[in-house]
Amino acid sequence: MTTRERILQASLALFNAEGVANVPFNRIATELGMSQGNLHYHFKRKEEIVDWLWRRFERESEPILAGPAAPLASTDDLWLFLHLGFEKIHDYRFIYRDIDSLFATFPLLGTRLRALTAQSVATLRRLCEELVAAGCMNANDDDIEVLAMQMMLTATCWFSFARVLPESEDTGPGRAAYQVLSLLAPYLANDERVYIEYLRRKYID
């Protein structure tokens, strides 16, 4: 792994764990047992690292966001999409955990994050419509609008919400996935509901 890549990965881990605003630039060098000079040779400022990580998140999200090529034929297909999305957001959870400080430092980020969210909600809405067309789900346009928005809210805010939950609660990505699946359950056809019940047990038992 290149030094540059080592710096990016250590920064990502620190930002995710403590929030960008709480990690001083020099701390990243300390964490890697690297001289400050070496760190500064690769990146001039902390903001430059954040920018690199954000662009990487955006690029890696693109293929997930486009959604599956073929129309969904079962809840299992939606599940795969949600799982990939949750993992990606969890990998880069620093982005959603401290939006204020990030937006204040990078004004352009606001516009791009809003575009990404709109695209995600549109994809979620389309996938729900495909499930209705495939006879797996029984939901009208209003239901789908609420479900898509609620899935997106859970995906982006769960790891922030986890910080105000009692520390004894399981708050990992699995629990978040269980929450999202449970939102769908009442709208699913009977066969599909049995599958979701099976899946969600995997996540909380």
Added chain:
Amino acid sequence: MTTRERILQASLALFNAEGVANVPFNRIATELGMSQGNLHYHFKRKEEIVDWLWRRFERESEPILAGPAAPLASTDDLWLFLHLGFEKIHDYRFIYRDIDSLFATFPLLGTRLRALTAQSVATLRRLCEELVAAGCMNANDDDIEVLAMQMMLTATCWFSFARVLPESEDTGPGRAAYQVLSLLAPYLANDERVYIEYLRRKYID
């Protein structure tokens, strides 16, 4: 209104709009057309103001959190509870909009906010159980657990989530209330569902 109270209210408005970390202490005096000396006479530091506002939020939340004295007899009763809770969180939304920076400055806040969240989720769970007992709702313990958690997630994270939604979206407390009511809809008895449909139309039309 006393000078002290004017400072508290102006600070609350600024913190809600821009986030605590983005409002320098002296900005509060400027906003009020007050000398820095006068501001400093009443509060030594910004943190002192945050502490006062947080305690006020905690105190004002207590009677709401306890829930209605009599067991719920209709969805309308739950609605009133949710409405009061959403309004209170909206009034003090700076608390949930930048949790990282707040926790870093006030380590004790974390413990108290987690206790408040646990108490809220427990009350939401109890109110759902009362609706089931009253025959208004059809949901098992797993459903209720998911609903209570999802209502709390929406209540505390909606106004942060709003910042990553397209600016054309309506993201006020009414829309949040509509989201929460919609989560309940599939679990309600027919009569109650008609009432919720009526209520939710009020919020989006």
